[in-house]
Amino acid sequence: MRLRRDHLIDLRPLTTSPAFARMWVGSTLAGLGGQLTIVAIMLHMYDLTASTFAVAMIAVAGLVPMIVAGLYGGMLADAFDRRRVALVAASITFASTAVLMILTWSGGETVAWLYAIAVVNSAANSVVMAARQAIVPRLIPRELLPAASALGGITMGIMVSVGPAAAGLLVAFTGYGWTYTIDLVLMSALFLGLWSLPSIRPEGAVVRPGLRSLADGWRFIRGAKNTRLQFILDIVAMTFGQPTALFPAIGAVLLGGGAITTGLLTAAIAVGAFFSSLFSGPIARYPLHGRGIERAIIAYGISIALFGAVLLAATFGLLAPDRIGEDSANIGLIALAAVALAGSGAADNVSSIYRNTMVQAAVPDAIRGRLQGLFIVVVAGGPRLGALYAGTLATVTALWFPPLLGGFVIVGLVALLVRLAPAFRAYDAARPTP
Template identity: 75%
Template sequence: MSADPPPPGRPRLPRLSRDHLIDLTPLKASPAFARMWIGSTLAGLGGQLTIVAIMLHMFELTGDTFAVSMIAVAGLVPMVIAGLWGGMLADAFDRRRVALIAATVTFASTLLLAILAWNAWETVWWLYVLSVVNSSANSIVMAARQSIVPRLLPRELLPAASALQGITVGIMVMAGPALAGVLVAFTGYAWTYTLDVALMSAMFLGLLTLPAIRPEGAVVRPGLQSLRDGIRFLRRAGNIRLQFLLDIIAMTFGQPLSLLPAIGAVLLGGGPITTGVLTASVAVGAFVSSVFSGPVGRIRRQGLGIERAIQVYGAAIAAFGLVLLGAAFGLFAPATVDEHTPNLALIAAAAVCLAVSGAADNVSSIFRNTMVQAAVPDAVRGRLQGIFIVVVAGGPRVGALYAGTLATFAALWFPPLLGGLVIIGLVGLLVRLNPRFRHYDALHPEP
């Protein structure tokens, strides 16, 4: 029996097709990939707790936004070295073993941080040192893990696997910072770090159950020659090289996260909870865009998709700067803005801007991950993934220096407003100068 037609004048609501939703086929096709995905998601959630807690901890100890920015900056050079070295290790040895050893170092640094907090032994320098160790070891884990994915799945499922990674990022950055803000506010730093230790153990579950995964093709032992070979390949790989450059631009000029503790404390009010909410907003956007990522996996012109997504990202960051400018002029502000009396209207507007930026960055990430995994041969995939991790993780640290320095000498609203406009202009110019990038075809991937 057919359904009755809708009454006259009542519009028929569009139905959401299952084709619009995320493709879960990779989880069904490869149990090994599914276990690794679950483990990395839980461990990443704990890692985000610690990242936000350390930022808040540093701001509490120093009251200085620049000191918070320096957490990211201090780890930049060690993280670059670790990412490159991790990529070389992944191209020379069993990638599962490489990831396990690095994960053990990450776990140990988090455990030590919790011990220091429980005994009130933490200092500014301990926070810097353990942040550097944690981020460096995690770079090696990521380089090895990302090199493993194309060995577990066929090429046609790589876009769906990248979208699932967006779900991971969405969960860990959406729940992690918000939970960190609440835990720090109501229980303190020690409990926050301890929860990360518990969640971090899930990483071992995902990695221990993997089979041994050795690189295919000619093996070059880690060292200068191995690095040269990887860089030589990148010089010939115009599409991969340009997407790295575009991401560096986006992360350098569009990363206001290091400003959020000060924004929550002095500009929008709400303190740690506002910091957690705004940081989580980025992940909300990433999560929602991954949930509805079905059509993204069917787009063939992935270079054009990267360009458009990053430009939307820049526009969202510029809009976030405008919201902060309104706060600086007292728009919608209560009589006094502080930790207990936040500017709720502008916090909501700022959260929307950051959610859009998170969605756009996630769409770009799906295309960029797929391009690297599909177009790069397995023999050099670890080294390219190492460079990719350096770009993805190093860009925000350079961005933290840009934002922290500019905010120190200007105002909190100025770095995101200027940076967003710079992103839109530079990305459009570089892609226009490299038309081959716009015509990249996912069915015929060329590096």
């Protein structure tokens, strides 16, 4: 029984800080609704265009606005009350989703509107996340930051397992209008979580948003070798190992099952993240975070390569029924693909626990918002580069080729980059060094 408790997630951040607990609950419910809309927009775009490239471009179109918003949001979080910054940005997301809901119910949705709303939501959410993550170290002690990051994995697991699966079912049986409406209802929990926080202003010297603030952040990251390398490693993983833009086409023409398969494949990633957080006791206690990041991202690359191998098997008709379509699916290969994706989700979550803790523990509070903004740009921007890589390469080759090639690229590049940085592998959470 003792061993079992030691292996389960550490819940002390929730019991130590009621403010953190409220923010965590609100963020989880709002994130669940957000995933409904993210997956529904992908399916909506595929219904309107029948183009995998058009689906991939949803993510790509939001890349530059998201980068600008993430960086500027980080500067705002280092200059003003972080609670207020998060509330204003969350209000923009709420209004944007409300517009999408109204357009859908009235039959006025178009490809252009889907792109525009996806871009606005992406930018506003970057600001919310930058401010919210900069708040966390002010609510709980440093030794509980890995446990708080693991709770973030629980949030992500719930969001991306229940959300996409529910989105697939809602779209299939009720339509897009109800899906976007439910998102709005769940999003209201985010306001409750943020509104109940105390005022949280940055500590130390405050620099107004602008070029000087951005230059200060740039100078810091140039000297912060460990933080910089973990950003680079995550970009590598997300650029070459993010096949979600391919899921609608995989469900439609390769594995079958249509929207339900799209939701299940997306959910499988989060199931892996959820269980890796649920049994994160040893992960949170492991002090060598640099080495943990390296091993987790290599495991991620292997899982993505295995997913590509499953798609290759589907291309040759392995275990396939006589016909592939929305009503006829390759159940055996869908299950194997889900297992591979669950492995990728678990590995990515372990990496995220260590990467997030490194930023929160090693970066001074006065500049933490800007580094969290950059962290969000990397975390959210990497998958958009991945969508461009996967969508473009799949268009000119085959659906199985981007993940299979990308998995091998990730393993090779990560092993090389970490080998060239021995200080990163020796990073010790007891003595955090940016």
